[in-house]
Amino acid sequence: MNDTQAYYESSRCLFCYDAPCVNACPTGIDIPLFIRQINSGNTIGAARTIYNSNYFGNACGKVCPTDVLCEGACVYNLQEVKPIEIGRLQSYAASKAMDENVTLFETGKSNGKFAVVIGAGPAGISCACELRLNGFEVDIYEAKEKPSGLTLYGVAPYKITNDDALKEIVYLQDQFEFIINFNSPVTEKKDFEELEKKYDVIFLGIGLGETSQLRIRGEELENCLGAAEFIAELRIEKHNVKVGKKVIVLGGGNTAMDAASESSRMGAEKVILAYRRSATEMGAYGFEFDLAKGVGVEGMFNVSPMEIIGNGKVSGVKFIRTKTVNGKVENIEGSEFIEECDMVIKATGQMKQRDILSNIPGLKLDEKGRVIANPETFQTDNPKYFAAGDVYNGGVEVVNAVAEAKKAAKGIVDWLIG
Amino acid sequence: MPDLSVNFAGIKAPNPFWLASAPPTNSGYQIMKAFDAGWGGAVWKTLGIPVVNVSSRYGSVNYRDSRMMGFSNIELITDRPLKDNLKEIEEVKKYFPDHAVIVSLMVESRKEWHQIVKDAENAGADGLELNFGCPHGMCERGMGSAVGQEPEVLKTIVEWVKEVAKTPVIVKLTPNISDITEPGQAAKQGGGDAISLINTIQSIVGVDIDNFVPYPYVDGKSTNGGYCGPAVKPIAMNMIKNCAQDPAIGLPISGIGGIENWRDAVEFMLLGAGTVQVCTAVMHYGFGIIREIIPGFESYMKEKGFNTVAEMTGKALPNTTTWENLNLDYKIIAEIHKEKCIGCQLCYIACEDGAHQAIRLSENGTRVPQIIEENCVGCNLCSLVCPVEGCIEMIRKDDGKKYETWKDRTDSGNIPTTFNDKLAGGLHHWVPEPLSALKNKR
Ligand SMILES: Cc1cc2nc3c(=O)[nH]c(=O)nc-3n(C[C@H](O)[C@H](O)[C@H](O)COP(=O)(O)OP(=O)(O)OC[C@H]3O[C@@H](n4cnc5c(N)ncnc54)[C@H](O)[C@@H]3O)c2cc1C
Ligand SMILES: Cc1cc2nc3c(=O)[nH]c(=O)nc-3n(C[C@H](O)[C@H](O)[C@H](O)COP(=O)(O)O)c2cc1C
Ligand code: SF4
Ligand code: SF4
Ligand code: SF4
Numbered sequence: 001m002n003d004t005q006a007y008y009e010s011s012r013c014l015f016c017y018d019a020p021c022v023n024a025c026p027t028g029i030d031i032p033l034f035i036r037q038i039n040s041g042n043t044i045g046a047a048r049t050i051y052n053s054n055y056f057g058n059a060c061g062k063v064c065p066t067d068v069l070c071e072g073a074c075v076y077n078l079q080e081v082k083p084i085e086i087g088r089l090q091s092y093a094a095s096k097a098m099d100e101n102v103t104l105f106e107t108g109k110s111n112g113k114f115a116v117v118i119g120a121g122p123a124g125i126s127c128a129c130e131l132r133l134n135g136f137e138v139d140i141y142e143a144k145e146k147p148s149g150l151t152l153y154g155v156a157p158y159k160i161t162n163d164d165a166l167k168e169i170v171y172l173q174d175q176f177e178f179i180i181n182f183n184s185p186v187t188e189k190k191d192f193e194e195l196e197k198k199y200d201v202i203f204l205g206i207g208l209g210e211t212s213q214l215r216i217r218g219e220e221l222e223n224c225l226g227a228a229e230f231i232a233e234l235r236i237e238k239h240n241v242k243v244g245k246k247v248i249v250l251g252g253g254n255t256a257m258d259a260a261s262e263s264s265r266m267g268a269e270k271v272i273l274a275y276r277r278s279a280t281e282m283g284a285y286g287f288e289f290d291l292a293k294g295v296g297v298e299g300m301f302n303v304s305p306m307e308i309i310g311n312g313k314v315s316g317v318k319f320i321r322t323k324t325v326n327g328k329v330e331n332i333e334g335s336e337f338i339e340e341c342d343m344v345i346k347a348t349g350q351m352k353q354r355d356i357l358s359n360i361p362g363l364k365l366d367e368k369g370r371v372i373a374n375p376e377t378f379q380t381d382n383p384k385y386f387a388a389g390d391v392y393n394g395g396v397e398v399v400n401a402v403a404e405a406k407k408a409a410k411g412i413v414d415w416l417i418g
Numbered sequence: 419m420p421d422l423s424v425n426f427a428g429i430k431a432p433n434p435f436w437l438a439s440a441p442p443t444n445s446g447y448q449i450m451k452a453f454d455a456g457w458g459g460a461v462w463k464t465l466g467i468p469v470v471n472v473s474s475r476y477g478s479v480n481y482r483d484s485r486m487m488g489f490s491n492i493e494l495i496t497d498r499p500l501k502d503n504l505k506e507i508e509e510v511k512k513y514f515p516d517h518a519v520i521v522s523l524m525v526e527s528r529k530e531w532h533q534i535v536k537d538a539e540n541a542g543a544d545g546l547e548l549n550f551g552c553p554h555g556m557c558e559r560g561m562g563s564a565v566g567q568e569p570e571v572l573k574t575i576v577e578w579v580k581e582v583a584k585t586p587v588i589v590k591l592t593p594n595i596s597d598i599t600e601p602g603q604a605a606k607q608g609g610g611d612a613i614s615l616i617n618t619i620q621s622i623v624g625v626d627i628d629n630f631v632p633y634p635y636v637d638g639k640s641t642n643g644g645y646c647g648p649a650v651k652p653i654a655m656n657m658i659k660n661c662a663q664d665p666a667i668g669l670p671i672s673g674i675g676g677i678e679n680w681r682d683a684v685e686f687m688l689l690g691a692g693t694v695q696v697c698t699a700v701m702h703y704g705f706g707i708i709r710e711i712i713p714g715f716e717s718y719m720k721e722k723g724f725n726t727v728a729e730m731t732g733k734a735l736p737n738t739t740t741w742e743n744l745n746l747d748y749k750i751i752a753e754i755h756k757e758k759c760i761g762c763q764l765c766y767i768a769c770e771d772g773a774h775q776a777i778r779l780s781e782n783g784t785r786v787p788q789i790i791e792e793n794c795v796g797c798n799l800c801s802l803v804c805p806v807e808g809c810i811e812m813i814r815k816d817d818g819k820k821y822e823t824w825k826d827r828t829d830s831g832n833i834p835t836t837f838n839d840k841l842a843g844g845l846h847h848w849v850p851e852p853l854s855a856l857k858n859k860r
Contacts, residue, residue, distance in 0.1 A: 007483065008483045011482035011483035012483075014762050014764060014805055015764070016761075016762040016763060016764065017762070017763035017764060017766055017767035018763055018779075019762075020761060020785065039482065075760040075761055075762045076760070078760035078761065079760055079805075079806060
C-alpha cells in the first residue's frame, strides 16, 4: 500500500464507537484510532497504537484471515460496501515504523527476575517482548536456525516474504534486547530441569510438531509428504522445490488450501484437493478455497484415502467414496478407485509435541494433546510453566498466539511481581 | 422544454451559468472555449492598471480524500495590458454575439473609471461588473474590498461609473463585512443595476507546521488570501438571502460562491439569484462541468414545472424567516430504522457526548442503538452523523394544531426573563448526575 492508497482508504473509516472491528481482533488493536492517525499524517503514532497491542503488527496485517476477523466485522459489510482494508493499513503503518527504525519501546527497569522462553515463534517472541517491557531478563531457546516459527516456515509464501517476517523480529530484538539461542531444542527431562534451576519462570511457545500420520499403507513412499513440511521447504528453498506433475492434496483445512494453491503456482499440471466430506463441510475459510480454485485447483469430495500406491515412488492414491450419515463419515462399500498422481501432500493436521511435554513434571494435557493452562493467566498446572500459542490452543492463527502470549506475560508479571 | 435564457438587469444570455471574474476568464481563448462548451456568460478577469503577481498564489483546504474543499488565492487583478484584453473582448463578441460578456473593472480615480468604462463598452461589453471585493493586495492600495467595506465610497464610485456607462452595471460585493446589506444598499443608491456576491473571504487556509509559514508559501513568507470553493457556499447563500430580502436593495442578484453542480445552482436561485457565477469548480475540473450542470438543472425545472429561471428565483425566500418566527410547538424525535442500521454506533456517541444523552446502546445483544424518546429534543445530530441514508428519521410528534413562536410568546409575556425562570425550556429535561459520568471512583 502506498501513501496515497493509505490516505484514501483511511479517509473512509467511520471511527465507529466501540467498533466491531476491534472486538473481532484477538489482540484488540484500536483500529479506528490507528486509521485516524494514518489519516492525519501521524503514521508513526499509528504504528505505536498497533504495536502496543500486537508485537507482530506487520506480520498480522499480512497473514491474518482478516475476512473472518476485523474486516469481516467492519460495518461497511452491512451496507454491501467493501470493508476498510484494515490489514493492509496496519502493515502500511507498521512497516513504516520498521523502515524508519523508529524506537517505539524502551525496556523496563530491571526487576531482577529471569525468564526463559522456549520457541521463537509468534508466541515466544511476543511473550519475550512483554516481559522485557516489564524489566525481566529474557533468554529464548529455539530449535531451528531462524526465528518467527510458522510465520516463516508455515504461512503460505504469497502472504508474507521471509524478509518481511525476519525484519520484524530484528526490529523487536533491537528494541527489547532479548537473546535468542538458535539450534537449541529443549526436549529432554534434564534440559527442563536445568532451565528450572536457572530461571524464575519458563514460557512454552513450542507450537505443534510434524504432520500427523494417516496410518495407511504407502505413507513412507518417496514424494508423499506432509503439508507443513512441504510449505516449510518452499519457504526456505523457494523455487528450488520440485513439485509433481499431478499432485493430490489430502485434507480440507486452510493448510490444505495453501499446499494445493502453492503446488499449482509452482507448476503442477493438475492439482486435486481430496476431502473426506462435502465442500461445504471443509474447515477452510471460503475465501481460501476460492483462492485455490482461482489458481486451478480442483476439488474432489466425499472420498477417503485407503492406500498410497507406488513402487518406491508415489504413483497414485486408492480412494473409497464416502457419505455422511448422522454427521459421521461412512465408506460406501465397493466404491474404491485409484486416482493416479506422482505426488501426495498430506494436510491432515500437525501432531502435538506429547513426547517433549511429557518431560515436564505436573504439566497436564487435554484429550487432544493441548497443554492445559488458565485461560486468563496462561499458567499451567506446574506453576513455573506458562504456555500459549499453538501448543495451548491446538493450532489457530498467528494473531491468537500473539494475543495469548501477551496475556501470559502479564500472568507471569502478576505471579512473580504481583 | 424549460427556457434557460435570461435577461439579467438588461444583460441577455442563453443561460444563467456564467464564469466569475477570475483565472478562467483571463483571456479570449478561455472564454471562447467556455462558450463553446456551453457556458452562457463570462465576467472578464478584472481590468485596471495591470499588476505583478507572486508565486505561489494558491492554497487549499483538503478534507479527508476530497481535495480543494476550500480554496484560497493571493492573486490580484489582471496582469495583462488593457489593449490586449480589449482586442480579445472584441473578438469574442464577434463570434458569440448572443452570449453575455461582462467586463470586471477596478481602478482608482474618477477619471480612470470614466476611461475604462468607455474602453470596455467600446470593445463590446454587454455589461460591467465593479470589483469591490478583492480582499488582499488591491485593498492595501485603497481598491477592492477597501472600497466595498465603505458604503459611502462605494456609492460614490458607482455614481461615477453611472455618469458614463451605457450598459448595465453590476456591483460585486465583498463578504468581508458584518452586514452585507449596507454595501448592497449603497450600490442601489449609487444607481447600480444589479449586485453580485460573494467575492472571496479573507482567510488563512493552513500553516506549514515545520517551517512556521502559512500557505500559500512565498519565499518564507505568506499573507492572508481570499477563500472560496465549496466551503464558502453556506456563507454565500446566507448573504444572498439577506440582500434578496432587503426591500432597500431590490436589485437582481448574480449568486457566487462554491457552486459546482446543478443542485448548487438551484439552491442559489431559490434564495434569490437570477444568474450564478462559477470560478473554483472550473479551476478544479475545467469548463466541462457545464455538461452536468445544464441537464441536471433542466430536469429539475421540468420536474417542478418551472418554465423560466425567473419563476424559480427566490422561491425559498418566503420560507426563510427569523428565529423568532419559528414554531416552538413543532416537535420531532429521532427514530432508527433497525433494518438499515449498520451498527457503527456513531449516533449513540454523538448524542451521548455531544447532545442530550437520548440514545442508549442496545440491550438485546445487537448493535442497533435505541432512542430514549423522553430525552430526545429533536436536534437532528444523530441523523446527520448516521452514515446510512434514511436510517435515522425525524418523526413528527406534535399534532400540528398549535403554532406559537417566540414572538407570540413575547407578546403574551410568556418567555423566561430571570436566570432561574420557571419558563426555562430545559427545566424539566432530564440530565444525568455529573458523577455518573466517571467510570472510576475519584
Ligand atoms: C501451513 C500453515 C499455514 C498457516 N497459515 C497461517 C496464516 O495464513 N495466517 C495465520 O495467522 N496463521 C497461519 N498458520 C498458523 C500459525 O502459523 C500459527 O498459529 C502460529 O505460528 C503459532 O505460533 P506459535 O508461536 O504458537 O508456534 P510456532 O509458530 O509453531 O512457533 C514455535 C517455535 O518453537 C520452536 N520449537 C518447537 N519445539 C521446540 C523445542 N522443543 N525447543 C525449542 N524450540 C522449539 C519452533 O521451531 C518454532 O520456531 C498456519 C500454519 C500452518 C501450519
Ligand atoms: C485566483 C482567483 C482570482 C480571482 N480574481 C478575481 C478578480 O480579478 N475579480 C473578481 O471580481 N473576483 C475575483 N475572484 C473571485 C471570484 O470571481 C469569485 O467571486 C469567488 O472565487 C467565489 O466563487 P467560487 O466559489 O465559485 O470560486 C478570484 C478568485 C480566485 C480564486
Ligand atoms: S468497523 Fe470499519 S468503519 Fe468502523 S471503525 Fe472499524 S474499520 Fe472503521
Ligand atoms: S435528535 Fe438529538 S437529542 Fe434526539 S436522539 Fe438524536 S441527537 Fe439525541
Ligand atoms: S448512526 Fe445509523 S447506522 Fe450507525 S448505529 Fe446509529 S442508526 Fe445505526
